[in-house]
Amino acid sequence: MSSTTPPALPEKPRRSRLPLIVGLAVAVVAAVVVALLVRGGDDTATTAAGGGEVRTVRIGVTDQAEPYWNTYVDLARERLGVEVELVNFSDYSLPNPALSQGEVDLNQFQHVQYLANYNVTAGDDLQPIGATAVYPLPLYSTTVEEPGQFAEGATIAIPNDAINEARALLVLQAAGLVTLAGGGTAFSTTQDVESARVEVVPLDASQTAGALQSGSADGAVVNNNYATSAGLSPDDIVFQDDPASPSAAPYVNLFVSRAEDTGDQTYLDLAKLIHDPAVQAEFVESYPQAVVRDTEAPVLQEDLATVEEDARAAQG
Structure with a gap:
């Protein structure tokens, strides 16, 4: 905007533009503040009614209808301040590409062996960050x-x-x-x-x-x-x-993230939350024959690397 103001005509004195400029500036600042509060510096963050920040995490699953997920979602909100959005898939081939492409933030549906095969065949590097259970087949x-x-x-x-x-x-x-x-x-x-x-x-x-x-x-x-x-x-x-046998290790089911997110504390906390007693009480009702496993992420990642080597050898 030019700093030179045209001369005013005597018969039509110009009104000062300062109030209008100030008003517009206030409106712009207000809009920016609102946007920042909503975003919280993160595309998945919102502001709770009480003023606290609530992060939304999308988890891809294949059994959303099971009651234990309702308890899990409630506890994530109450204890972790996380709004979990479950995204249900009816086809096993879909959750990993969805995670890789950023359509979901985590997924929980597969075991080590399945993930290893996916990574090798797709040239991907998804990683386990927590264990759930081994299911018999x-x-x-x-x-x-x-x-x-x-x-x-x-x-x-x-x-x-x-x-x-x-x-x-x-x-x-x-x-x-x-x-x-x-x-x-x-x-x-x-x-x-x-x-x-x-x-x-x-x-x-x-x-x-x-x-x-x-x-x-x-x-x-x-x-x-x-x-x-x-x-x-x-x-x-x-x-x-037999899901309890040592040979069942490749079939431990997992919470999985993108490789760059394995250190995200919120994601690690969500992986641990599945083992909360309130969640487990309903989990075992849904899957009474499952053998629960609570293996640490580094161990799971080592197991995955080993099975990936076997998968590459099998492709020969």
């Missing part, structure tokens, strides 16, 4: 009570994602239903089935329970969250692996 049937009762050629549905497929095949081998080349590995596929008493049908993990319930499969290997949401009865489990 059960084989369900509504027509037989033990694996040996399946008829020759019976259809068994298994998850088709790389890691759960391998684990499901190992479950079927332990149940005496298939034989895998070399005894099988954590990276086996249906191509490694050397002999089988049953027909193995890989499906999306979200569809294996439905295949059993519709009668299109005589048995199904079903991940815990999908078994729970489908209402499968534990009484229909005819075989499962």
Whole structure:
């Protein structure tokens, strides 16, 4: 703006522009102050009614309907001053890309083995910051009570994602239903089935329970969250692996962040909060067969690095 003011005409004296300029300046300052209060220096921060800052953290999950999440969200708000927003995914292939791309801040749905395979195949570097539990991977049937009762050629549905497929095949081998080349590995596929008493049908993990319930499969290997949401009865489990064994370490489920966020104290606190007694009381009701694990982040990250080496070797 020029500092020279045009001469005023005598018959029409100009009014001072100072009040208008001051008013505009006050309005601009007020707007900036409001914006800063809302942002709090962080795109995920808001201001609580009482004046305290509340940070919003988006967590990707696959079992949002389970009651323990309600308790978890309430405790995060009350104890940590964090507003947790759960983002539910129905497909295991989605939460990791969503985390990598910043659509969520954390996710909690996968075990070490799954994360290792994702990082290696996607060229990513997502990292575990906390553990939750190891879940058995059960084989369900509504027509037989033990694996040996399946008829020759019976259809068994298994998850088709790389890691759960391998684990499901190992479950079927332990149940005496298939034989895998070399005894099988954590990276086996249906191509490694050397002999089988049953027909193995890989499906999306979200569809294996439905295949059993519709009668299109005589048995199904079903991940815990999908078994729970489908209402499968534990009484229909005819075989499962042992979640308490040392060999189950690669199947410890995780809270996961981007690599640059592993030191974020809020995220670490949220990972620990899952072990609060109030949350655990409901967690074990949702997943009574789970074996809870509370492993420290550095140990989990070392385990991940080891399994990633195995994954690279498997890709050969």
